[in-house]
Amino acid sequence: MLKRVEKPKTLKETALEQLRMAIVIGQLAPGERLVERKIGEQLGVSRTVVRECIRHLESEHLVTISSSGPLVTVLESDEIRQIYELRSMLECEAVRHCAKQATTEIIETLQGYLNQIKTKLNEGDVAKALSHTRLFYECIFVTAGMTVAWELVDRLNGRIGRLRFKTLSTKGRVVKGPNNLQEIIDNIAKGNGEAAVKACQKHIDEAYEVGIHLH
Structure with missing residues (x-):
């Protein structure tokens, strides 16, 4: 082949x-x-x-x-708030639909990306962790059939990446962030869209609290 x-x-x-x-x-x-x-x-x-x-x-x-x-560019507080609100709307809807469509292969792919995220964070390579985080979310959006929404998120990824780098550089998020993503995967694997949405919302809310205080 x-x-x-x-x-x-x-x-x-x-x-x-x-x-x-x-x-x-x-x-x-x-x-x-x-x-x-x-x-x-x-x-x-x-x-x-x-x-x-x-x-x-x-x-x-x-x-x-x-x-x-x-x-x-200097990110202002109101812009940061809007970015997280947009993430919440789009990402939560994506994990909801992903839970309905995900196959065993998709779950394995998401788990593989998360394993790489954990490895790179433990190595202190936040830049590489960000690259795998982007692939993680792209997989969720594509599986959900929300490719247009992904295009919008991807255009924001530069600014989202700046916020993620700040939050992932803090000690607590190195553990909490991946744990939240694991909870999202586990609920997608069960086909439990509502639980996956709750895990996604918790992840974004926690990231926002850290990000806005670091601003």
Whole structure:
């Protein structure tokens, strides 16, 4: 059986991923000015590529263009509240439908992602844990048949990732976060949509309480 050949990433795509992650994990701090020349030298790409990446990140609301140039966007409290409220509406509905559709293979896939999340958190590699968290939720949304909703969530993932990185970097969430995800999986496996929704809501509520206090 032949495997699908993955399309190689372009220079811009690779640079964009690195620049986005630097913002998500706080290497580039909120309010920090983005100097094209300096970033280009660090990434080994032209200023043109950096400029294109910055424009893309502006569309994701990770970068703000000011009179002094591009800056890392500062998330305001009200914006954080809205993001968590949107997560609650979409993710809870996704786990509800996922519980109706999930097969044994899907449950194993979700468990595999969660195992990777736990491993990376225990290793202190929060960035990798975030990557597996994105795959975890994508699997839930796709299984639920909510691909349009996933597109909306995925567009928010840069800002969601910034909040997740902060919360997952705290001692308590390293244990509580994965435990909540395990509860979601267990209830999806039982086909218990309502219990899965309750577990999802608890997970988001706890993350919000931590995130808003860290803001």
